[in-house]
Amino acid sequence: KNQVEQSPQSLIILEGKNCTLQCNYTVSPFSNLRWYKQDTGRGPVSLTIMTFSENTKSNGRYTATLDADTKQSSLHITASQLSDSASYICVVFRILFSGGYNKLIFGAGTRLAVHP
Amino acid sequence: KAGVTQTPRYLIKTRGQQVTLSCSPISGHRSVSWYQQTPGQGLQFLFEYFSETQRNKGNFPGRFSGRQFSNSRSEMNVSTLELGDSALYLCASSWGLANYEQYFGPGTRLTVT
Numbered sequence: 284k285n286q287v288e289q290s291p292q293s294l295i296i297l298e299g300k301n302c303t304l305q306c307n308y309t310v311s312p313f314s315n316l317r318w319y320k321q322d323t324g325r326g327p328v329s330l331t332i333m334t335f336s337e338n339t340k341s342n343g344r345y346t347a348t349l350d351a352d353t354k355q356s357s358l359h360i361t362a363s364q365l366s367d368s369a370s371y372i373c374v375v376f377r378i379l380f381s382g383g384y385n386k387l388i389f390g391a392g393t394r395l396a397v398h399p
Numbered sequence: 400k401a402g403v404t405q406t407p408r409y410l411i412k413t414r415g416q417q418v419t420l421s422c423s424p425i426s427g428h429r430s431v432s433w434y435q436q437t438p439g440q441g442l443q444f445l446f447e448y449f450s451e452t453q454r455n456k457g458n459f460p461g462r463f464s465g466r467q468f469s470n471s472r473s474e475m476n477v478s479t480l481e482l483g484d485s486a487l488y489l490c491a492s493s494w495g496l497a498n499y500e501q502y503f504g505p506g507t508r509l510t511v512t
Contacts, residue, residue: 326403326489326503327442372442386455387432389442 285310287375289390297398300363304393306356306373314378318347318358321370321392330358330371363397370394401426403492403504411510417478420507424471424492430454431473432501433465434489442489448473449496477509485511 287308296302308316315334319327331340331347333356340347344367346359360367373390404423412418424431432455433445447455448467465475471492477484487508491501 326491326505328503329500332500374442386457387444389444391441 285375285377285386285388287373287388287390289371289373289393291393292391293394293396295396295398296363298363298365302360302363302395304358304360304371304373304395306358306390308354308356308373308375308388308390310354310375310377310388312378313351313354314376316347316349316356317374317376318345318356319372319374321372323369327372360395365397365399368395368397403490403502405488405490405504405507407507408505409508409510411512412480413512414480414482416480417476418480418509420475420477420488420490420509422473422475422490422492422504424473424490425502428492428494428502429471430493430496430499431467431471432491432493433473433475434491435459436487436489436506437485445475447496454496480511482511485509 290305315332317332318330320330321327330342330345333340333349335351344361349356370392372392375388377386406421430449432447434442436442444457445459446465451467462478467473487506489503489506491503493499493501
């Protein structure tokens with residue numbers, strides 16, 4: 284079954300600390316993996332898109348890693364800020380070459396709270 | 400460049416009614432996707448349109464339909480509304496399909512009573 288699982292479900296950290304969010308997937312065939320940040324009441328904003336050949340990709344204080352062999356990804360946030368408080372969603376794109384519909388499969392998200 | 404816009408932002412409907420939501424993509428983007436987000440189910444993919452044709456479809460009943468116009472603007476229609484359709488409906492646009500980055504709009508909050 285094609286699934287995306289994220290951990291932890293929620294996380295509280297102090298401002299200035301680092302944290303790592305996890306994403307495990309069983310999606311096949313795999314096309315790319317995306318991390319989104321969603322502030323409360325707003326639409327998601329893309330942080331990174333990674334294909335199977337990419338191991339690491341950074342976007343400012345956000346660094347995503349991908350291990351396509353173990354089907355695991357992580358999002359590392361460095362020197363957290365209060366504005367990092369949001370939900371972080373891992374999404375895997377499943378592409379079908381033999382017809383049928385391609386599909387985005389979403390994780391449930393990790394809710395991060397950064398406290399002063 | 401203006402972002403993705405969605406109208407209306409908030410909507411209250413009664414069970415059994417139908418509703419139409421609108422999405423205007425970023426200028427130059429030809430793909431529009433629709434998503435439903437609820438606290439219990441998270442984000443779920445509804446469908447994707449590219450050049451006025453539906454290219455991808457999620458696992459939603461036929462009550463959910465959409466279309467895309469020649470200017471890439473898209474509409475989503477939900478007929479015979481149910482209480483469980485209460486959700487945030489998000490639209491995202493991208494230049495192309497598959498590996499292209501998506502940009503989300505602010506969403507339409509639909510409440511069904």
